[in-house]
Amino acid sequence: MVFKMKNQQIAEVFKQIADILEIKGENFFRIRAYRRAAQNIENLTEDIDVLLKEKKLDIPGVGTDLSQKIQEMIDTGRLDYFDKIKKTIPSGLLEIMTIPGVGPKTTKLLYDNLSIDSVSKLERAAKKHKLRGVFGLKEKTEENILQGIELIKQGHSCILLSVAMAAAAEIMDKLKKLKLVKKINVAGSLRRKKQTIRDIDILISSTQEEKVIDEFCRLAPVKKILAKGQTKSAILTNNGIQVDLRVVKPDSFGAALVYFTGSKAHNIHIRELAKKRGLKINEYGVFLEKTGKKVAGKTEQDVYKALNLAFIEPEMREDTGEVEASQKHKLPRLVTLADIKADMHMHSNWSDGAYSIEDMAKTAQKRGYTYIVITDHSQSLGIAHGLSPERLKQQINEIRALNKKFKNFKIFSGAEVDIKSDGSLDFEDKLLERLDVVLAAVHTGFKQSKEQLTQRIVKAMQNKFVNIIVHPFGRLINERASYELDFEQIIKAAKDTNTALEINSYPKRLDLDDVHVRRAKQMRVMLAIGTDSHTIEQMNMMELGISVARRGWLEKKDVLNCLSQAEFLNRIKK
C-alpha cells in the first residue's frame, strides 16, 4: 500500500527543497516559489488529493511543475526530485539553518571550511573557538552562534497565544506610561492572533525614536538585548520571550502597523498591487512611484484606501483570499466579543470545576451574557468526577430552582458526555432527553484509526440529542497532536444531523483551529464557542475563542453564542 501524503507533509517537502536550494545558492526566486507554494498548501482547508482528483487544484503559486510534483507525491508517496536533491547535502545542514542568525550562506561556509554538518559539531567547534579562523567569521559570530544554539535548546519557539498576550500587555503597560510614546500597538502574529507566537512585536509612534529605544532596553523584564539600533530593537525577557520593538514617526504609524502586522504573504500581495497602480508601499507610507509623493501612511485605513481596498481585519491578513475579497468589497463582518450572548461550555463544582453554578451564572451576567449552558462531565470520566445519572438529575433540579433567582438570564442544563470507543454515549437517551443541550466529546482511545475515530464521532452526531461536538480534534498545543479525522466526513455529518462544532477556547486546545473553522463555515455548519471554564476567571478565555472564530472568517450569523435564548433553542433542534 502506498503511504498517503497529506497537505502538511507535501508542504514540508517543498520547504525542505527550498532550504536545500538555498544552501546550494540557487536562484532566489525559484526558492521563493517553493516557499510560497508550501505556505499556500498549508493554508488549504481541503485534502489536496481530493482537490487533485476533482481537478480543482487551483492553488496560487502552484504551476505546471509543482502540480506535477504534488501529483507524484500523491501517487507514489514520495518525490524523486526531493530524494535526489536531499542526497547532495548532509541533512544536518538544514538543522543548522534553524539557528537564529545562521542562514544558508553561513551554513555553507561552515560546511565547506570546517566540515561541520550538525548542530552538535557546530557547538563543539564554537566552544573551542575554531570558527574564528574561517574567512569572514570572528569572535562575535562565534558568540552569537552559541547563543542561538542555547535559544533552540530552550525551545521557546512556540509560545501560546494566551501567554504571549499576557506578556505583551505587561510590557505595553510600562511603555504606555512614557511621555515620549504617542501611539502604541501590538503587531505581528500576535495581532493576527495566531494560535502560537514566535515573538512579540510592538510598534510605537514617537518623534524621538532613539530615546524610546533606550527606555525600552531599560525595562524591567529585559534579560538580554539582542539588537539595538536607532529605530528598532529586540530583547529577550526574563521568561525567554523575544520582544521586537519598532519606532516610527507619527505620520507613518498606519503604514508601519500594516507592515509589521503582516503576514509576510499579505504584505507581498498588497505591495504587488501597489506596484501595478504605480505606487510604492513601505513602512513609512504609500508613495507615488514617479514623484515619490506620499499619499497615505498615518492610519491603516488610509493605507488600504490608497490601494483601493476595503479595510482588512488583522486576523484575516494571511493572503488566503482576503485581498481579493477586499477588492470586491465582499469581506465578512467578523464576529466580535460584544456579539457574544452566552457561554456554551462550562464546568461547575458538581464535577471538576471550582465554583458553584450560581457563581458561574453571576459572572456570566456581569459579562453581559443572557444565558449559559452548564456542562459537567459524564460518569465514565472518573478523573474529573463525572456525574452519575442520579447526580445529573439532581443537578437538573437545582438549575431549575436556581433559574427562579435570575431575571432576563437563563441557565440551561447540559452535559459534556463522553463518546465511548464504539461511538455510543455515556448516558442513556432517556437521560439526555431531559437536558436542554448535550455536548459530546472524545476523551479516551485517541489511538484508534482515522476511520474508527471519524465513525465514532459521526455516530455520536447521529444521536438526536447531541447538539455540539466539543474539542473535535482532541489536541493540546505543544503537548499532544490531534488525532486523525476525516474532517470532510465530519462536517458532512454535522450538516446532515444539524450538529454544531465547537471552538474550544482553552488556551492549549483552540480546537477547532482557524483552518477547520473556515472550512466548516464554507459548508454552512454552525460553530459554538465554548470556554470550557473550570473557574470564573477562565470565562475570560472567550476572547481566545473569538480570535479563532475571526481567523476562520466567522460572522455573527455563524456562531450559536450570538443567538438569543429562543433562537438558540430553536436552532439546535434536531
Next chain:
DNA sequence: GCCGTTTTCGGCCCGACTGTTTTCAGTCG
C-alpha cells in the same frame, strides 16, 4: 518556479541591524 488589462520572457517587496573583508553581504521580519 510562477505569472501576465502593457508581457509566454523577464520580471519577481522592502528596509533595518549586525558584523565585518570599513562598504556591504547576510539575516531577519
